[in-house]
Amino acid sequence: MGIHRGIHNIELAQLLAKTYMKYDLSVEDFMVLNAYCMHSGYYQDRPDFKEMAKMTGKKVDELIAILKSLYEREKIQFTGDSIDRGHLYGALDAILESEKSIADRLAESKSYAGMMGSGYAEDHMGKVELVAAEGGGVAVISRPNWGRRSLWDKEDMLNLADEIKEFAEAVSQKYIDEYNENIRKQDQFEEERWEEKEKERQEAKRKRKIPKPGYIILIRISNGLYKFTYTTSLLLEQKISHIKFENGDNVQIVHTLETYDTIKFFHKFIKSQFSSRLEGNYYRLTDEDVQYIIDEKYPANAMEWLEGPVQTKA
Structure with missing residues (x-):
């Protein structure tokens, strides 16, 4: 039998007080079980019968005899050492539920x-x-x-x-008809709201696919590590000023790229191309890596994200 540590003693005591008469318990039975709930050994594997005896004015043998009697009447599950309070809680709670x-x-x-x-x-x-x-x-x-x-x-x-x-x-049939009409209107409102939200989701999805022009900037910090940052909302000069404001003299602008599809270039090319160089939020780039970025001679897909689709002659 589990001792059900999750059942709080106050909760069980309150439930016991509400239902003990309907559970066919005497005042004496209630007094003993309430003492069990409120004594300091409630959360221990074995109750402190001596403490319970002082609380009830009874002898330990008398307490155990009452508990055994409750067990024989199938009111509690009692091992001789502890009460299965989960079983007791369930039995008492069932009385409240039945009412x-x-x-x-x-x-x-x-x-x-x-x-x-x-x-x-x-x-x-x-x-x-x-x-x-x-x-x-x-x-x-x-x-x-x-x-x-x-x-x-x-x-x-x-x-x-x-x-x-x-x-x-x-109720009258008129009440029922009016109730159903209100439900119909509410369902219609919910359906229209769902359709509106779906339109908003589709529009947001469409906008995410639209290339966002901007700038990608490679910076070098004082410890020799590099960082890529980008903007799709600021002018290049504004972004650089912001970088210098945040980092002061600890940063060097190494190279800037004006990009046609900034998000794709940054996430699908830069982060993928140099993933092996990543250390936390920074990159440990080699001189060859830096020169590769400066030369701006990238694979075809990256060049499209950088410069835009190649215009074919008619």
């Missing part, structure tokens, strides 16, 4: 599913299938995203039928 209406349980289930995040938002108690039963009537089958389908408990189906009847008798 909730189907409507309350549906609301809680949907709220919990929403907190679980993507993939779980629609996986709640209300996700069901209504099935025509062979012997007549309609049955309710749960349809979770995860786990197996199952027929609802008889009591739950009876309670659901009563709550549906209660709602239907309390």
